[in-house]
Amino acid sequence: MRHNRGLHMKRWFLIGIFSVLCLGGFWAPQGTAEESIPARKDIEPEWYFPEWLGTSPYTPVFKALDTVNKYGRYAQETKTITLKDLIKFHGHFCGGLVESAGALRVAFDLLFPKGIIDRTDLRIVSNNSACGGDVAAYLTGARLRFASHHINNSLTESEFFIRRVSARKTVHVKLNPEVYPVEVKTQMKKIESGKFTPQDIDRFQELQWAYARRLVNKPLKESFIVEEVRDFKWPDPICRDLGARKDNDYKDAPLK
Numbered sequence: 675m676r677h678n679r680g681l682h683m684k685r686w687f688l689i690g691i692f693s694v695l696c697l698g699g700f701w702a703p704q705g706t707a708e709e710s711i712p713a714r715k716d717i718e719p720e721w722y723f724p725e726w727l728g729t730s731p732y733t734p735v736f737k738a739l740d741t742v743n744k745y746g747r748y749a750q751e752t753k754t755i756t757l758k759d760l761i762k763f764h765g766h767f768c769g770g771l772v773e774s775a776g777a778l779r780v781a782f783d784l785l786f787p788k789g790i791i792d793r794t795d796l797r798i799v800s801n802n803s804a805c806g807g808d809v810a811a812y813l814t815g816a817r818l819r820f821a822s823h824h825i826n827n828s829l830t831e832s833e834f835f836i837r838r839v840s841a842r843k844t845v846h847v848k849l850n851p852e853v854y855p856v857e858v859k860t861q862m863k864k865i866e867s868g869k870f871t872p873q874d875i876d877r878f879q880e881l882q883w884a885y886a887r888r889l890v891n892k893p894l895k896e897s898f899i900v901e902e903v904r905d906f907k908w909p910d911p912i913c914r915d916l917g918a919r920k921d922n923d924y925k926d927a928p929l930k
Contacts, residue, residue: 717729738755760808769885781836781900782836803831810834846900855881858882
């Protein structure tokens with residue numbers, strides 16, 4: 675009898691714990707993507723990712739919406755994309771990467787006021803810079819081979835035209851010219867000339883990192899010029915037609 679009473683009390687104790695977890699939100703059904711909480715962002719310092727880059731007050735972070743799988747519906751949760759993710763994709767941390775990420779953060783704030791970036795619904799124009807082009811492709815989901823990422827080398831490295839296709843809205847963003855340090859440009863030209871010393875390489879890194887640090891320690895909108903552009907004429911694709919992208923075509927498929 676005493677044994678049965680103990681089991682009964684244990685059962686009710688476990689039910690109580692389960693109820694607290696459910697009411698507290700630890701065990702909750704999936705909601706819509708706009709209601710979901712993004713995964714914890716990875717800002718742990720690494721040899722390629724200085725601590726200040728993850729903890730500075732205006733380091734851009736992105737909340738992205740994708741589909742669950744090929745021919746799948748929209749996901750019910752979002753992904754968190756950090757500069758650390760961009761560095762892994764691009765290959766290294768540099769001023770151009772931080773600059774381009776900052777530019778797109780400001781542009782996305784206009785295109786997606788609720789803060790969630792739909793990477794199935796974007797196209798972009800960038801120049802062919804290694805840094806800006808990689809950041810554009812990663813953050814928008816646009817691809818050159820599908821004619822959603824266009825190249826225009828008359829643009830500067832962190833200058834973009836971004837279109838939210840479903841809203842038919844295009845914004846133009848570029849760096850405020852007054853923000854870019856003259857010494858970075860001077861040092862870069864010196865290296866590109868071929869007449870440089872090992873110390874020049876090290877100095878260029880120092881200058882880039884100092885520039886990036888200044889960017890992420892003040893509101894990003896102070897460093898960029900952004901505006902909506904009406905009737906923007908998109909450039910013709912520079913790649914031959916390799917076929918349309920189809921894996922996101924069923925994102926709005928009904929559940930039943």
